[in-house]
Amino acid sequence: MSRMLDVSPDVRAEIGDEEAELLLSGETAPGSYDCTSCRTPGDSEREPTSTVLFVGDETAVLAFAHAKCIPSQVVAVSEDQLQGAVASITGEAPAVAAATAPEPARGQAVLGITSGLMLIEGELHPALVVEPTTAISRPGSDGPGDDFLPLLIEQGFIPVSDMAEVPSVLSGWSVLLAMGQLHAVLQPGAAGSNPVAWWQAHQALPVTDGWRAAVNRTQKVLVYAAPAGAIGQQPREDLLRDALDKAAANGLLVAAAMPLAGT
Ligand SMILES: [Zn+2]
Incomplete structure (x- = not known):
């Protein structure tokens, strides 16, 4: 049964x-x-x-x-x-009661994540915009540069020059939604092991009903990433889109489409 x-x-x-x-x-x-x-x-x-x-x-x-x-x-x-x-x-x-509770995973860098809907090719797509709070340097380097975008491009994210195109799917990455909220962005584990959290919510991120409905329709999430300071806190979705357009025009935006975890 x-x-x-x-x-x-x-x-x-x-x-x-x-x-x-x-x-x-x-x-x-x-x-x-x-x-x-x-x-x-x-x-x-x-x-x-x-x-x-x-x-x-x-x-x-x-x-x-x-x-x-x-x-x-x-x-x-x-x-x-x-x-x-x-x-x-x-x-x-x-x-x-759980006998043993795993240590909560914490991200190494503080990544700010904002959810929003992006109108692309006449359709609303659920999107996440990721921006670190400070410059991210490559492990082992202590230079003043920001390696956030190069590191993501090495992982398969594609530079965005025009927001009018839907990014391609990045294999092995996924977005974990649970209890109707955003819990994590998962990346492939080492050598065929289970996916690991690239970003994990310290506090699950609520998403709007419209965002959830769009995910149910498209079955994937567009993840945009920009270096610290490129997007900033935008109080409205149209301002968020403006900031993304500007970052794209300045060569400061990468993106990938990801399915929901488990699909
Ligand atoms: Zn379901």
Whole structure:
């Protein structure tokens, strides 16, 4: 009956074999649920469903998602986010105590991320704009230069000279949305290992309903990156677009399209 439910090995390791078997036997499977990623209804008896374990510093919450939205996985979040998640997830999700909570991953550099919708080729695309708070130097170099864009170009990001074109998909990278919020931008792990966070939200980033709807339609996110100071804090989407146009014209913008994690 609950053959449709997937419990990944890392989720199983956190919740224990007993809990995993209860889920898989259907005893504690959720039946119908609100997908933790796209927030639309799902049914674990009728469609492939992923178990997603949100692990905070002290507690953990088990949630469910369409398998097509995200794969079964453990997502490390701050305790504050987790309390928010508990409040937002329906009462059906059992809270389980995690035996061991992983250290929350922290980015090496502070990257500011803004979400917005970009009108390109007559269609609204969900976009993220990434800008470090300070110049990023290449590991091992202590020069005054900013290597942020060259480093990204080495990873496969493409320089943008014209915002009128949709960037091409960067293989192996993805965007992790969970609980309807932005959690991480993932890059390929070393030599075929699991993806690792290139950017991880200290506090999950809320996105608008319009942004989420656009992702559901296009199934990918356009990620733009510019060096510190090139974009700045823009209070409105039209001003954000202006700043991006200007950065592109000045050769200070790179981009890549990324699918949602697990798709
Ligand atoms: Zn979903």
